[in-house]
Amino acid sequence: MAEIKKIYAEDGREIVLKADHLCIQFGGLKAVDNVNLEIKKGELYGLIGPNGAGKTTVFNLLTGVYKPTLGRFYLCGEDLTGKAPAEMNKKGIARTFQNIRLFNNLTVIENVMVGLANQIPCNLVQSVLRLPRHRKSEKEYYERALELLKVFKLDEYKDYLAANLPYGKQRKLEIARAMATNPKLLLLDEPAAGMNPNETQELMDVISFIRKEFDITILLIEHDMRLVGGICEKLTVLNFGTELAVGETSEVLNNPEVIKAYIGE
Amino acid sequence: MKKFTSLKNYISYIVIGLVTVICVILSLSGVLKASTAILLEEIAIKIMLAVSLSLVVGFLGELSLGHAGFMCVGAYLGGKVAYVLTQQLGEDDPILNIVILVIALVVGGICAGICGFLIGLPALRLRGDYLAITTLAFGEIVRTIFLNTSEESFGGPIGLPTPRFNKEWFYVICFIMVLITLFVIQNLIRSKHGRAIKAIRDNEIAARATGINVTRYKLIGFILSAVFAGLAGVLYSYTKFNVSSQIFDYNYSIEILVIVVLGGMGNIGGSIISAVLVTFLNRELANILTGNLAVLKDIIYAVILIGIVIYRNAPGLKNFREKYNLKKLFSKKKKTAEVTSDTVAKEEN
Numbered sequence: 234m235a236e237i238k239k240i241y242a243e244d245g246r247e248i249v250l251k252a253d254h255l256c257i258q259f260g261g262l263k264a265v266d267n268v269n270l271e272i273k274k275g276e277l278y279g280l281i282g283p284n285g286a287g288k289t290t291v292f293n294l295l296t297g298v299y300k301p302t303l304g305r306f307y308l309c310g311e312d313l314t315g316k317a318p319a320e321m322n323k324k325g326i327a328r329t330f331q332n333i334r335l336f337n338n339l340t341v342i343e344n345v346m347v348g349l350a351n352q353i354p355c356n357l358v359q360s361v362l363r364l365p366r367h368r369k370s371e372k373e374y375y376e377r378a379l380e381l382l383k384v385f386k387l388d389e390y391k392d393y394l395a396a397n398l399p400y401g402k403q404r405k406l407e408i409a410r411a412m413a414t415n416p417k418l419l420l421l422d423e424p425a426a427g428m429n430p431n432e433t434q435e436l437m438d439v440i441s442f443i444r445k446e447f448d449i450t451i452l453l454i455e456h457d458m459r460l461v462g463g464i465c466e467k468l469t470v471l472n473f474g475t476e477l478a479v480g481e482t483s484e485v486l487n488n489p490e491v492i493k494a495y496i497g498e
Numbered sequence: 499m500k501k502f503t504s505l506k507n508y509i510s511y512i513v514i515g516l517v518t519v520i521c522v523i524l525s526l527s528g529v530l531k532a533s534t535a536i537l538l539e540e541i542a543i544k545i546m547l548a549v550s551l552s553l554v555v556g557f558l559g560e561l562s563l564g565h566a567g568f569m570c571v572g573a574y575l576g577g578k579v580a581y582v583l584t585q586q587l588g589e590d591d592p593i594l595n596i597v598i599l600v601i602a603l604v605v606g607g608i609c610a611g612i613c614g615f616l617i618g619l620p621a622l623r624l625r626g627d628y629l630a631i632t633t634l635a636f637g638e639i640v641r642t643i644f645l646n647t648s649e650e651s652f653g654g655p656i657g658l659p660t661p662r663f664n665k666e667w668f669y670v671i672c673f674i675m676v677l678i679t680l681f682v683i684q685n686l687i688r689s690k691h692g693r694a695i696k697a698i699r700d701n702e703i704a705a706r707a708t709g710i711n712v713t714r715y716k717l718i719g720f721i722l723s724a725v726f727a728g729l730a731g732v733l734y735s736y737t738k739f740n741v742s743s744q745i746f747d748y749n750y751s752i753e754i755l756v757i758v759v760l761g762g763m764g765n766i767g768g769s770i771i772s773a774v775l776v777t778f779l780n781r782e783l784a785n786i787l788t789g790n791l792a793v794l795k796d797i798i799y800a801v802i803l804i805g806i807v808i809y810r811n812a813p814g815l816k817n818f819r820e821k822y823n824l825k826k827l828f829s830k831k832k833k834t835a836e837v838t839s840d841t842v843a844k845e846e847n
Contacts, residue, residue, distance in 0.1 A: 322707060336705075339697065343693055350690045357718065360686065363685055
């Protein structure tokens, strides 16, 4: 058993995610090179950078899709480096995907119920024999899923197939499904991609709301600077896999290096 | 929670239960012909095979072409156990017969389940065509192994002699097994485990990220599917005097797959109905097409399968499909088994 030692920042807030010199190399290409992250509890942290900077690769490292070549990371002090994706989720890291990955042939509510599966135990025998435990847990899945859908204003679509939802609602459903797994840290990969300004505004409201409601820490990748500037507290800017700038949102966005990386000289 | 207790969930049990009761009444009054009883046994076995394959193909989303292989394992090992026990203990006592049958079912089911586990292991790494080839090879390997056994062990090319359950009501046992199969597989599908299995089918990466243990559920799917195919195999061995490995060839696996595809992927009710239709059609065709014409049977299957695939996917038929959408017909009319069989028949044309 690895020792779990909670880490605290200087101001006394708990650090939920600490990434220490994360590197991953694909052949000769260093996709992520020496990235450090320190995200405090309840913080909304942005990860930005030009295309191909390695942002999604950082997410894939943090969710166990890839194993880092070098470096370790800790969730609430627990070393999770190299764990499998399902295990990462159980430990408390949930994510959404850049290109939406819903369970298309399940209904909206079933999508969320899949996310809840690890919260309420019910083993195979109990399910197959329809023991009371099964009925109780099914009822609880249903009710909790409905509650979550209400938060995301998706409850009226609960019996739609996920594939039949409009794009913006699919994005929201993905977040709802991730929230259903009761994460400590939520990773959002370009949640506003392909959304119109109204939908983006709505999404920003939802993100602010779930942050307060569920007391959750969020790490988010985004290209929409209005969204980033509007809700993120701190930013890390990646460029070619390395850290370009770290700090408070307003100062990072005015950093000449960052502007140069984004729009050139 | 009306949703979880609605009649729709139990309709397949009710229909099969009713059919069994009606058949028992008919056979008690002497109307049921022996040939019909044999057809009923065949139908029951096909339903078990189709429903169990549907778990892997329809719900887990993996293409398996070796289902006859699992059945073969069940038929040979279960049949052998039953044969040996019957020879040792005699075959007159009806209660003893039932006990032997149960032992044979347990042995056949477990052995097939172990094979399912072994096939499930590569399925964790292979997908699509590659897995299909692996399962296909498995089916052929199993068949060939039993073909090359010695006469004393499994009969080799002569075939394995099995105890014929010399009762005309054997189909009742077959239908009880169908009900057990349906009970287990439907309850599995309609639980959180079933949702996890369907989630893996829809998007494996997202399923992992949602905390689903993909390895575990894939193995569960393959093992359960194999167990019920094995049980069907044991029943099959009981309906024949002699189990020949030639039966469990590639075409048999395809036939089961045709049933599943015909009934609609991930639709257990549809699988049952198409199992009944195909088995019936099969027998009628076998009666009509004799001699050289017998080959036509396989061609007819192929044509049906190609027809369904074209019907499902052809862009030109989109309007037609929407007009005669199964689900729309369902929501308009009362949900009865007759409607389903009508619409499946329509789809066939």
